Amino acid sequence: MSQTLPAQTSSAKILATVITGASSGIGEAIARQLAEQEKQVLVLVARRGDKLAALATELKTQHGVTVEVIALDLETPGAAQQLMAAVQARGLSVDTLINNAGFGINDLFADMPLERIQGMMQLNIVALTELAHAVLPDMRARRQGRIMNIASVAAFQACPRFAVYGASKAYVLMFSEALAAEEKRNGIHVTAVCPGATRTAFHDIAGNHGTFAAKLMDPADAVASSAINALNAGRSVIVTGLLNKPLPFFIRLLPRALATWSAGIMVQREKPV
Numbered sequence: 001m002s003q004t005l006p007a008q009t010s011s012a013k014i015l016a017t018v019i020t021g022a023s024s025g026i027g028e029a030i031a032r033q034l035a036e037q038e039k040q041v042l043v044l045v046a047r048r049g050d051k052l053a054a055l056a057t058e059l060k061t062q063h064g065v066t067v068e069v070i071a072l073d074l075e076t077p078g079a080a081q082q083l084m085a086a087v088q089a090r091g092l093s094v095d096t097l098i099n100n101a102g103f104g105i106n107d108l109f110a111d112m113p114l115e116r117i118q119g120m121m122q123l124n125i126v127a128l129t130e131l132a133h134a135v136l137p138d139m140r141a142r143r144q145g146r147i148m149n150i151a152s153v154a155a156f157q158a159c160p161r162f163a164v165y166g167a168s169k170a171y172v173l174m175f176s177e178a179l180a181a182e183e184k185r186n187g188i189h190v191t192a193v194c195p196g197a198t199r200t201a202f203h204d205i206a207g208n209h210g211t212f213a214a215k216l217m218d219p220a221d222a223v224a225s226s227a228i229n230a231l232n233a234g235r236s237v238i239v240t241g242l243l244n245k246p247l248p249f250f251i252r253l254l255p256r257a258l259a260t261w262s263a264g265i266m267v268q269r270e271k272p273v
């Protein structure tokens, strides 16, 4: 779905906020809050174009914002380049990139189909990195820009049953902190957001119900609001949720094997599904 964009001069592109994974959960909550707060052109990205189109209509009606929808599978190699081409073709330049799309699966690594593992790495790591790389030249030229990368509390220790997912989020956290340090001098803020368990479709997709982690869930709205506040404050890392905040500190005090074991306990299912 494409709506009429504001008038554009030949020299200046219109600044936009790109949100991946905006069709549900945390990404959808971020889209709603940014539409209310900022009025910048929003570009919503996910595979389910129908859900994005419905959200776009709602945000336009409620907040008078311009919303573009790009239905795309970011697990496909080359999808990040495709997305950037689609953004540019609309006369837009990315001022804010919200790298939120991601998934995990609660299973033993050896039992997971290789294609799911490859898709997870492509989405959680490769697409996120390629999008950040693609938006930086324009941001540097303007000496302004914001990148939010959604990591997880899974980033702070190894995660049995989420081996690749946890490692992918550790990558997101380390990558984001390094990028924040590199780009600060260029006026670009990079924020890694580390939510704990959050009430979204993530847990249906992961097969995470019946675990201890799934009992202590924060609402997606609260996670989105902490994430946006941290981005606006120029913080490089935010752990969302009161109970989760001390986690990185305590994990550093534990022997690594104990930290790994406790992460595994959190996602062990009470009953086999």
Ligand SMILES: NC(=O)c1ccc[n+]([C@@H]2O[C@H](COP(=O)([O-])OP(=O)(O)OC[C@H]3O[C@@H](n4cnc5c(N)ncnc54)[C@H](OP(=O)(O)O)[C@@H]3O)[C@@H](O)[C@H]2O)c1
Pocket: 020, 021, 022, 023, 024, 025, 026, 027, 045, 046, 047, 048, 049, 051, 072, 073, 074, 075, 076, 100, 101, 102, 103, 104, 123, 150, 151, 152, 153, 194, 195, 196, 197, 198, 199, 200, 201, 202, 203, 205
């Ligand atoms: N929920 C939690 O407990 C939790 C905790 C820590 C971190 N996180 C992270 O938070 C982020 C958002 O997840 P969520 O909890 O909001 O889960 P969610 O409700 O399942 O949302 C995931 C979003 O990613 C999109 N997506 C998935 N695969 C995609 C693909 N191949 N191409 C394009 N878009 C894709 C989905 O849209 P389509 O299906 O329409 O493509 C959806 O909009 C993820 O990075 C997740 O790892 C979640």
